[in-house]
Amino acid sequence: MNQDIREVLVSTEALATRIKELGEEISADYAGKDILMIGVLRGAVIFMADLARAISRPVTIDFMAVSSYGASTSSSGVVRIIKDLDEDVAGRHLLIVEDIIDSGLTLKYLYENLLSRRPASVRICTLLSKPSRRKVDVPVDYNGFTIPDDFVVGYGLDYAEKYRNLPYVGVLKPEAYGG
Ligand code: IMP
Ligand code: MG
Numbered sequence: 001m002n003q004d005i006r007e008v009l010v011s012t013e014a015l016a017t018r019i020k021e022l023g024e025e026i027s028a029d030y031a032g033k034d035i036l037m038i039g040v041l042r043g044a045v046i047f048m049a050d051l052a053r054a055i056s057r058p059v060t061i062d063f064m065a066v067s068s069y070g071a072s073t074s075s076s077g078v079v080r081i082i083k084d085l086d087e088d089v090a091g092r093h094l095l096i097v098e099d100i101i102d103s104g105l106t107l108k109y110l111y112e113n114l115l116s117r118r119p120a121s122v123r124i125c126t127l128l129s130k131p132s133r134r135k136v137d138v139p140v141d142y143n144g145f146t147i148p149d150d151f152v153v154g155y156g157l158d159y160a161e162k163y164r165n166l167p168y169v170g171v172l173k174p175e176a177y178g179g
Pocket of ligand 1: 151
């Protein structure tokens with residue numbers, strides 16, 4: 001295990017099992033439909049790559065980047081589009097793919113922004129959720145794991161752009177972020 005990690009919260013095996021389940025659930029819910037998966041850069045990339053391959057419906061992928069925490073571990077509350085979609089979403093079935101919902105501010109903004117572009121539908125799939133930290137309500141359709149209020153990294157999630165490549169989700173030691 002990486003020496004900056006205090007404990008593994010979601011193992012590689014648990015990730016694979018849950019993503020297979022999510023893929024089956026999503027495939028059934030979207031029977032007869034094509035899906036436009038919208039990944040939120042950069043944290044969702046690794047989850048989205050695995051999730052896309054667990055879905056048996058036709059899938060198109062696109063990405064958006066919004067401002068997030070930078071090198072801090074608490075939310076600024078400021079949301080701004082840094083990279084917009086390349087696809088036209090009008091009339092299409094959108095599945096927003098996010099790494100983690102914390103305050104919900106990022107997702108709420110994205111959800112409303114995408115709804116205003118007249119898609120056929122918008123659903124949200126997050127790998128992780130920290131409900132105890134929620135500041136605003138977001139309609140989460142698919143949630144991989146509900147986790148406690150710890151700062152986690154790995155499987156796409158970072159601290160100061162590090163640890164995204166860990167093959168599990170782990171809790172950072174306070175020393176690793178100068179705590
Ligand atoms: P929200 O707007 O507060 O819901 O924050 C969502 C974004 O904050 C996520 O997409 C992550 O990039 C980041 N974030 C929130 N909690 C964590 C965490 O525990 N580890 C790493 N990134 C996090
Ligand atoms: Mg981040």
